[in-house]
Amino acid sequence: xxxxxxxxxxxxxxxxxxxxxxxxxxxxxxxxxxxxxxxxxxxxxxxxxxxxxxxxxxxxxxxxxxxxxxxxxxxxxxxxxxxxxxxxxxxxxxxxxxxxxxxxxxxxxxxxxxxxxxxxxxxxxxxxxxxxxxxxxx
Amino acid sequence: xxxxxxxxxxxxxxxxxxxxxxxxxxxxxxxxxxxxxxxxxxxxxxxxxxxxxxxxxxxxxxxxxxxxxxxxxxxxxxxxxxxxxxxxxxxxxxxxxxxxxxxxxxxx
Numbered sequence: 001x002x003x004x005x006x007x008x009x010x011x012x013x014x015x016x017x018x019x020x021x022x023x024x025x026x027x028x029x030x031x032x033x034x035x036x037x038x039x040x041x042x043x044x045x046x047x048x049x050x051x052x053x054x055x056x057x058x059x060x061x062x063x064x065x066x067x068x069x070x071x072x073x074x075x076x077x078x079x080x081x082x083x084x085x086x087x088x089x090x091x092x093x094x095x096x097x098x099x100x101x102x103x104x105x106x107x108x109x110x111x112x113x114x115x116x117x118x119x120x121x122x123x124x125x126x127x128x129x130x131x132x133x134x135x136x137x138x
Numbered sequence: 139x140x141x142x143x144x145x146x147x148x149x150x151x152x153x154x155x156x157x158x159x160x161x162x163x164x165x166x167x168x169x170x171x172x173x174x175x176x177x178x179x180x181x182x183x184x185x186x187x188x189x190x191x192x193x194x195x196x197x198x199x200x201x202x203x204x205x206x207x208x209x210x211x212x213x214x215x216x217x218x219x220x221x222x223x224x225x226x227x228x229x230x231x232x233x234x235x236x237x238x239x240x241x242x243x244x245x246x
Contacts, residue, residue, distance in 0.1 A: 015193050017157045021200060024153065028146045060192055089196035089211070111199020111207050114150065 005122050006053030006083075008033045012043040012069065013058040013087070021114050022056065022087070030118040040064030040072075048078045054105075054125065059088035059095075070102045085124055087112075157201040158242045164190050165241050168213075172234045175220070176227045188217040194237065206240040213237050 009032050011022050019036040026032040035052065037043040040061060047055060055073070059066035066086060073079040086099055089110040099107050106124035108117070171179070171187035191214035198207035213233035219225030 015197055017153065017160060017197055017201065020153050020156075021150075024146070024149050028142065028149065060189075062189070089192060110196035111204065114200055 004126060005030050005032055005118060006125055008035070008053045009056055010035045010037065010043065010047060010052035010054070011056040012037045012040065012066070014038055014061045018058070022117065025114040025117050029115070032118070040066070040069040043069055044072055044079070047073060047082055048076060051079060051082050053083070054121070055082050055084045056121070057084055057086055059086055059090050067098065067102065070104065074103070083125070085121060154201050157197065158244050161194065161198070161206070161241060162244070164194060165238055168234060168237065172230055175230055181221065184217055184221050188214055188221065191217060191237070203240070203242050206237065206242060209233070209236040209240045
C-alpha cells in the first residue's frame, strides 16, 4: 500500500453485506477505523457528532439518498468540510453530471474489487491533498 | 499460526457465503414481486423490485458473482423503464429469469 489513507472513515450504505465488506477490507488491509451507518439520517447525526476524516457514501438508499445527504452535509457548518467519496452503482452519464456538482473527491463504481478498495480511496484522498498543497504554495 | 492474509481471506469467504445466502432470499422476493408486477401491481411494488435488483447489481460483482450483477443491472434498467411508464411485463419476466439463472449455489 503506497498511498496514505484517512485514519477514520464513516461508511454509509443500507446494504449490510456491503457495510461488512467495506469495513473488513479497509480495516484489515489498511488499518483504517471504519464506522458504519445504514441510512442518511443516521449518517448526518454521526458526522455532526464526531466528524470523520472521510465519508464514504452510497447514493441509492431508501428515504434520504446519498445526493441529499451530501447537500445536507454541505449546508451544516459542522460537516461542510468533511471530504466525501461516493460509492455507487448509479454511474450513468446523467448521474456523473449530477455528482460533478456536489464537490466530492471522487466516485467509486459498484461493483468493485474489495481488495483494491484501499488503493482506490488512497488515490482520491492523496489527489485531493496534493491539490490543496498546490493551492497553498500559490 | 494464521497470517493476516489468511485471516482476511477467511473473513472474505465468510462474507461471500453470507452474501450467497442472502441473495437466495432476495431473488425469491424478487420473483414474488415480478409475479405481482405481471398481474398489474402498483408503482410501490415496482420500486421494491427495482431496489432489490439494484442491491444485487451493486453487490454481486463485489462478492465475486459478476454475471449475477450484470443480470440484476439489466433487470433494474427494465424496471426503471416500467416505473417511467414504459417497458413491458414480458421484458421484466425475461430479465428476472436471467437473474434467477445466475443465482450462485450455496457452498457445501
